[in-house]
Amino acid sequence: AQKITQTQPGMFVQEKEAVTLDCTYDTSDQSYGLFWYKQPSSGEMIFLIYQGSYDEQNATEGRYSLNFQKARKSANLVISASQLGDSAMYFCAMREGWSQFYFGTGTSLTVIP
Amino acid sequence: DTAVSQTPKYLVTQMGNDKSIKCEQNLGHDTMYWYKQDSKKFLKIMFSYNNKELIINETVPNRFSPKSPDKAHLNLHINSLELGDSAVYFCASSKDRGPGNTIYFGEGSWLTVV
Numbered sequence: 346a347q348k349i350t351q352t353q354p355g356m357f358v359q360e361k362e363a364v365t366l367d368c369t370y371d372t373s374d375q376s377y378g379l380f381w382y383k384q385p386s387s388g389e390m391i392f393l394i395y396q397g398s399y400d401e402q403n404a405t406e407g408r409y410s411l412n413f414q415k416a417r418k419s420a421n422l423v424i425s426a427s428q429l430g431d432s433a434m435y436f437c438a439m440r441e442g443w444s445q446f447y448f449g450t451g452t453s454l455t456v457i458p
Numbered sequence: 459d460t461a462v463s464q465t466p467k468y469l470v471t472q473m474g475n476d477k478s479i480k481c482e483q484n485l486g487h488d489t490m491y492w493y494k495q496d497s498k499k500f501l502k503i504m505f506s507y508n509n510k511e512l513i514i515n516e517t518v519p520n521r522f523s524p525k526s527p528d529k530a531h532l533n534l535h536i537n538s539l540e541l542g543d544s545a546v547y548f549c550a551s552s553k554d555r556g557p558g559n560t561i562y563f564g565e566g567s568w569l570t571v572v
């Protein structure tokens with residue numbers, strides 16, 4: 346079974362609108378971390394936001410927030426007030442326990458002026 | 459200063475050649491990684507080292523050999539390059555392997571085998 350599933354290969358959003366990128370995960374561990382990364386066309390991988398499995402509050406970092414629904418095993422990324430520079434690939438990732446990182450297949454986001 | 463730096467950034471080489479990619483991190487992290495990103499953007503773990511000790515060695519051809527001279531460096535050597543090795547190779551590091559530890563990536567090395 347896939348550890349991380351991102352079901353949206355591509356998404357479009359109007360500039361200044363909010364957008365939600367979906368991510369579901371699969372683990373039986375109690376202790377795990379969830380992460381989102383951004384990869385612009387220039388290719389670097391940029392860490393955006395982290396949510397721990399024991400964190401009760403949703404993580405926020407500026408215009409990024411992580412909508413963590415533990416029972417549903419989902420960790421959706423919400424980007425508010427989209428900007429043209431948000432156009433990129435976005436990867437959801439999970440680390441369970443002390444094992445390796447698992448990455449999803451990514452969602453390509455295009456922000457339309 | 460770049461936290462995780464890898465060189466070269468671009469590498470074009472012929473089939474059958476041997477090449478190396480070097481990686482250094484100045485974050486004081488204990489764990490380092492090599493990832494391969496294919497043309498479909500899928501990120502696949504290749505190797506992971508913790509304090510110079512190999513801890514993850516995924517199903518990777520033995521033409522790929524990592525070397526960690528110290529915990530700040532993790533180099534990747536590739537023998538007898540094949541067309542299918544063309545990809546972006548990312549070096550990365552994290553404080554340790556705990557669930558809350560973020561992985562920080564280098565800028566990537568674009569390898570093209572012709």
